[in-house]
Amino acid sequence: MIYFNVLIEETGETFRCSPNESLLVGMERLGKKGIPVGCRGGGCGVCKVEITSGDYVKRVMSRDYVSVEDEAAGRVLACRVKPASDITLRVLGKMAKNVCRTSATQAVAAAA
Ligand code: FES
Numbered sequence: 021m022i023y024f025n026v027l028i029e030e031t032g033e034t035f036r037c038s039p040n041e042s043l044l045v046g047m048e049r050l051g052k053k054g055i056p057v058g059c060r061g062g063g064c065g066v067c068k069v070e071i072t073s074g075d076y077v078k079r080v081m082s083r084d085y086v087s088v089e090d091e092a093a094g095r096v097l098a099c100r101v102k103p104a105s106d107i108t109l110r111v112l113g114k115m116a117k118n119v120c121r122t123s124a125t126q127a128v129a130a131a132a
Pocket of ligand 1: 058
């Protein structure tokens with residue numbers, strides 16, 4: 021199976037994601053507790069990310085969470101986006117708090 025590499029800019033972590041699965045599913049495989057998985061259907065907005073490079077295929081997303089400007093800037097819902105190349109992304113909002121806090125905790129644990 022083909023996999024693309026997805027880099028999370030804030031933490032430097034990468035995960036693999038196939039073109040047949042959403043970025044959220046790939047990210048869940050990192051096994052981080054803090055990843056907020058909500059509706060998985062583009063309706064709750066917790067999985068918002070900003071794609072800073074790479075190609076992707078997106079499905080319909082609620083305008084309540086992704087404005088026209090957001091969409092044009094690559095700010096999309098990870099559960100509604102599948103990779104079409106290697107991707108670099110940043111996590112936003114609720115997701116950023118959890119993902120970044122989890123890695124900070126791990127870094128402290130590793131240093132101890
Ligand atoms: S999990 Fe609800 S919008 Fe992505």
